[in-house]
Amino acid sequence: xxxxxxxxxxxxxxxxxGQILIDKTKLxxxxxxxxxxxxxxxxxxxxxxxxxxxxxxxxxxxxxxGFGFRLAEGVMKEVDSAGFLGIFTGxxxxxxxxxxxxxxxxxLAALVANPKEK
Amino acid sequence: xxxxxxKQTVRLSKGVPILSTASTxxxxxxxxxxxxYFDKKVEDALFxxxxxxxxESFFVQExxxxxxxxxxxxxxxxxxxxxxxxxxxxxxxxxxxxNFDIPYFGLFGACSTMGEAMSLGxxxxxxxxxxxxxxxxxxxxxxxxxQFRFPLPLGTQRPPTSTWTVTGDGAAVLAxxxxxxxxxxxxxxxxxxxxxxxxxxMGAAMAPAAAALLLAHFDxxxxxxxDYDVIATGDLGTIGRELxxxxxxxxxxxxxxxFTDCGIEIFDAEKQDTHAGGSGCACSAVTFCxxxxxxxxxxxxxxxLFIPTGALMSPTSSQQGQPxxxxxHGLVIEGCGKxxxx
Amino acid sequence: xxxxxxxxxxxxxxxxxxxxxxxIFTNCLKAFVSGGLICAGGQLLLNLFLDRNFTENExxxxxxxxxxxxxxVLTALGLYEKLGKFCGAGTIVPITGFANSxxxxxxxxxKEGMVFxxxxxxxxxxxxVIVYGTLTSMxxxxxxxxxxx
Numbered sequence: 001x002x003x004x005x006x007x008x009x010x011x012x013x014x015x016x017x018g019q020i021l022i023d024k025t026k027l028x029x030x031x032x033x034x035x036x037x038x039x040x041x042x043x044x045x046x047x048x049x050x051x052x053x054x055x056x057x058x059x060x061x062x063x064x065x066g067f068g069f070r071l072a073e074g075v076m077k078e079v080d081s082a083g084f085l086g087i088f089t090g091x092x093x094x095x096x097x098x099x100x101x102x103x104x105x106x107x108l109a110a111l112v113a114n115p116k117e118k
Numbered sequence: 119x120x121x122x123x124x125k126q127t128v129r130l131s132k133g134v135p136i137l138s139t140a141s142t143x144x145x146x147x148x149x150x151x152x153x154x155y156f157d158k159k160v161e162d163a164l165f166x167x168x169x170x171x172x173x174e175s176f177f178v179q180e181x182x183x184x185x186x187x188x189x190x191x192x193x194x195x196x197x198x199x200x201x202x203x204x205x206x207x208x209x210x211x212x213x214x215x216x217n218f219d220i221p222y223f224g225l226f227g228a229c230s231t232m233g234e235a236m237s238l239g240x241x242x243x244x245x246x247x248x249x250x251x252x253x254x255x256x257x258x259x260x261x262x263x264x265q266f267r268f269p270l271p272l273g274t275q276r277p278p279t280s281t282w283t284v285t286g287d288g289a290a291v292l293a294x295x296x297x298x299x300x301x302x303x304x305x306x307x308x309x310x311x312x313x314x315x316x317x318x319x320m321g322a323a324m325a326p327a328a329a330a331l332l333l334a335h336f337d338x339x340x341x342x343x344x345d346y347d348v349i350a351t352g353d354l355g356t357i358g359r360e361l362x363x364x365x366x367x368x369x370x371x372x373x374x375x376x377f378t379d380c381g382i383e384i385f386d387a388e389k390q391d392t393h394a395g396g397s398g399c400a401c402s403a404v405t406f407c408x409x410x411x412x413x414x415x416x417x418x419x420x421x422x423l424f425i426p427t428g429a430l431m432s433p434t435s436s437q438q439g440q441p442x443x444x445x446x447h448g449l450v451i452e453g454c455g456k457x458x459x460x
Numbered sequence: 461x462x463x464x465x466x467x468x469x470x471x472x473x474x475x476x477x478x479x480x481x482x483x484i485f486t487n488c489l490k491a492f493v494s495g496g497l498i499c500a501g502g503q504l505l506l507n508l509f510l511d512r513n514f515t516e517n518e519x520x521x522x523x524x525x526x527x528x529x530x531x532x533v534l535t536a537l538g539l540y541e542k543l544g545k546f547c548g549a550g551t552i553v554p555i556t557g558f559a560n561s562x563x564x565x566x567x568x569x570x571k572e573g574m575v576f577x578x579x580x581x582x583x584x585x586x587x588x589v590i591v592y593g594t595l596t597s598m599x600x601x602x603x604x605x606x607x608x609x
Contacts, residue, residue: 011499012492018549019491023482037593045600058502075601091597105532106566113536117163269568273544313468330461
């Protein structure tokens with residue numbers, strides 16, 4: 001039960017930071033997503049995000065910072081195994097599953113759904 | 119320059135009557151406080167068409183024809199059509215009227231287009247170049263969101279300063295002779311840029327242009343706000359209206375409760391979650407055609423100053439960080455029934 | 461109307477005074493609860509996949525794919541947009557928000573064709589995430605290559 005509470009807390013707080021950025025700086029949601037990915041990637045590179053993941057579990061991996069974190073982990077692992085070329089392949093490899101899923105479901109959705117009014 | 123008075127105003131040699139108007143709106147506008155006043159209300163924002171853009175052209179066509187029919191005329195009686203909208207290259211309008219086979223001037227004045235169309239139409243008639251001019255303006259919420267903001271299914275919050283684009287078309291038939299409320303004076307606005315860059319605060323971007331137009335009009339005619347029964351701006355919303363009141367009070371004019379805004383009238387901001395109010399070309403067009411015109415015709419309004427307002431920007435200019443200049447066009451319209459005005 | 465720099469600055473002050481601020485406290489509360497719930501749901505899924513003998517990496521990927529799928533369905537039904545209006549960042553920051561930003565232009569622009577509409581515009585909002593995510597990962601990889609190992 002404790003791990004759900006931790007996931008709720010960490011994930012919720014990451015969203016609150018995003019909300020403050022939206023309301024205070026008038027940043028568009030697209031920019032928030034970019035910031036989160038970059039931030040997660042950098043924190044992952046510095047070895048800080050790992051601690052957050054250990055504590056928060058899905059609360060740290062479900063927000064988009066977790067996606068950035070996965071890119072950092074992927075690229076470092078790939079550099080370990082493939083050396084310099086790993087810089088070019090590691091990030092994309094780690095992102096492949098998520099991006100492919102998004103493309104696939106977006107395609108399906110576009111096939112069946114039509115634009116709706118608000 | 120016999121008809122020009124002051125710097126920006128012309129007085130027509132005789133009033134140009136508005137023979138008829140027609141208004142068509144989408145479902146949200148129909149649910150609003152003015153719902154009962156519109157001629158046609160459509161349940162489905164696609165209006166039975168395939169795309170938002172085609173829907174807009176479709177109701178432009180239907181509504182323009184309705185205005186002519188209500189004047190008891192035929193489309194071939196029209197000497198010119200003047201209209202415009204918000205879509206790229208004004209396709210909403212030109213695809214809507216292409217089959218009418220009438221000489222056409224396409225206009226772009228952003229959301230001030232109805233003012234631009236009626237001003238130029240009245241001038242064409244007063245100059246003796248036309249007997250009947252069909253004027254109009256349209257916008258579609260979904261098409262405008264798609265073009266100017268984000269895809270509709272994207273989950274975002276609208277800030278409290280934002281406005282809601284009105285779906286609909288307003289059309290008016292102007293004539294050289296006949297019965298109807300008369301356009302008597304026209305004050306043409308200049309572009310005013312006060313450096314507002316927030317595309318979610320259009321009211322603030324347009325308020326200086328509306329205030330400048332009002333000042334120029336009062337200067338040219340020697341009148342005050344109290345000489346009008348109604349002063350209605352186009353789509354400033356609550357924030358823009360408040361700013362105009364403040365800007366005018368600095369110049370010594372008191373804008374009282376006779377000053378309203380079509381964007382405030384058309385939606386119930388609380389119930390309909392439209393934040394600062396309505397906007398878009400159709401906002402002033404349908405509110406004038408559906409709500410104010412019958413009141414002018416019945417003599418309930420003696421003299422009205424109608425000021426459609428526009429924010430001149432494109433997604434490109436906005437992304438490049440350019441400010442949003444505003445424009446406003448003023449028309450003095452006198453109601454039917456002698457003694458109502460003056 | 462004066463449009464000098466001084467007049468513009470003065471007007472800017474007037475605008476700030478007249479424009480209401482977003483209700484930041486209630487917005488944050490909504491974002492906290494909704495975002496927290498999505499992540500707790502993610503945790504539930506993660507545990508389910510781990511119980512099915514997936515490795516940690518596989519399980520995490522399965523969670524992402526499942527959430528992206530759910531978000532796509534809600535977006536196609538027009539429900540995600542309604543959630544987003546209420547939850548704000550709570551439905552933007554999780555991976556479901558990323559998915560929503562890929563699915564919505566795909567649906568909205570399909571009328572312009574399946575190639576130059578749906579496909580070309582699919583990453584209209586989310587493209588920058590991929591671009592900057594990739595670039596940042598390269599930077600991290602380069603630094604790791606040089607000094608990290």
